[in-house]
Amino acid sequence: MDLHRTAFYLDGRWVSPAADDTISVENPATEQLVGSVPAGTAADVDRAVAAAHTAFESWAATDPADRAAALDRLHAALTARTDEIARIVALELGTPLKVATRVQAGLPLTVLRGYVELAAAPPATQRVGHSLVVREPIGVVGAITPWNYPLHQVVAKLAPALAAGCTVVLKPSELTPLVAYLLFDAVDEAGLPPGVVNLVTGTGAVVGEAIAGHDGVDMVSFTGSTGTGRRISHLAADRIARVALELGGKSANVILDDADLGAAVKVGVGNALLNSGQTCAAWTRMLVHRSRYDEALALAARAAEGYPLGDPFDAATRLGPLVSSSQRTRVRDHVERGIADGARLLTGGLDAEVPERGHFVAPTVLADVDPDSALAQEEIFGPVLAVIPFDDDDHAVAIANNSRYGLSGAVWSGDDNRALAVARRMRTGAVDINGAAFNPLAPFGGYKQSGIGRELGTFGLDEFLQTKAIQR
DSSP states (O other), rough: OOOOOOOOEEEEEEEOOOOOOOEEEEEETTTTOOOOOOEOHHHHHHHHHHHHHHHHHHHHHOOHHHHHHHHHHHHHHHHTTTTHHHHHHHHHHHHHHHIIIIIIIIHHHHHHHHHHHHSOOOOOEEEETTEEEEEOOOOOEEEOOOOSTTTTHHHHHHHHHHHHHHHEEEEESSSSSSHHHHHHHHHHHOOOOSEEEEEOOIIIIIHHHHHOOOOTTTTEEESHHHHHHHHHHHHHHHTOEEEEEEEOOEEEEEEOOSSSSHHHHHHHHHHHHHGGGGGGGGGOOOEEEEEGHHHHHHHHHHHTTOBBBBBBBSSSSSSSOSSSSSHHHHHHHHHHHHHTTTTTTEETTSSSSSSSSOOOOOOEESSOTTTHHHHSSSOOHHHHSEEEEESSSSHHHHTTSSSSSSSSSEEEOOOOHHHHHHHHOOOOSOOOEOOOOOOOTOOOOOOTTTTEEEEEEHHHHHHHEEEEEEEE
């Protein structure tokens, strides 16, 4: 794949942008520039939205079996690019290649396969008295996606939107745009109808705002920071457009006194460090019953020290760099402030040894964290774990819910009913009990400032459908 891309994908073909400006793509492990993409403008968004609008009526009327077949062809074309997807994500994001293959390439393929099946079986019509209730595609969708899971977050929007009969204009993150070009190479190979999916790269301030505020965009689906989500909500609200927002998180991993402590801490540390901590649903607060707190601290420090930093393409590497120098500075500032606020450094920290080149931060575990401190309240988005003691189940739930976020979480207990009772009380969109695996068919999304709406499975499909009552 050419890493210096010069065109957008609009109306079923590669076309030149309206302006000549470009955005450079950096390898965060080496700080070297490895590629570039066009910097789109509002004029480019206008062309993309026009193409999507023209294609909408025909795509919405396409037989569901034919839409499913188109998604199946896309799945096949993407599957053939699995190794290249992993390599590109490792290059532009820094995810270790093994993780990039399993998660960054594997997960979106699983999600896409699910929507192939859902596209073939659209929601049934219902009769309510003398009314026929039908579900219809909402229209043109503007999808704005982040850098931390640059293919999965695209597929989690594009696949259900297309399955529902919508057309899409995509703006991927300018930090990790190259894997989106692999996706659109696959789109082109799969022969999706012209205008059904369109790609415009560029900055959020220009392309993102143009999409969110465009009169021709019926719905905006955004994943990213809560602050940017707030701005997108305002732009969409000005024209009464629907939004789906998957935003920040500060999830709690609650370890009760009867838990399998070794498993709970090991899995919890791994979850917090996945993708170098650049995961919105990461369990970044570890809550441990006071009777087992000291033992948990020792286990957590030992587990974190088992994540060697280094070249993402080295098989021994378990933790890659952060995506950018600004992200590295932000994470280091959080660690420094946390220690100043009274947290106790167990391992990692600002003086830990890291590679000379690249945006690396050592895996860091901080104990005795005040639940009200910035370290426990702010989304850090780096390899930093805050450990907090609690006295009983009620206290644990109070600390877990002491957050403006509510995206994910976990509970560990030897008593499944006790764990379920705590999980039900947590104000968050998802909770894993005793390390249960992520389910790509279950709804994903948050309470409070973690977002609006749900992604994945039938719940994700519903976001892109309108409901109509026909009386007869």
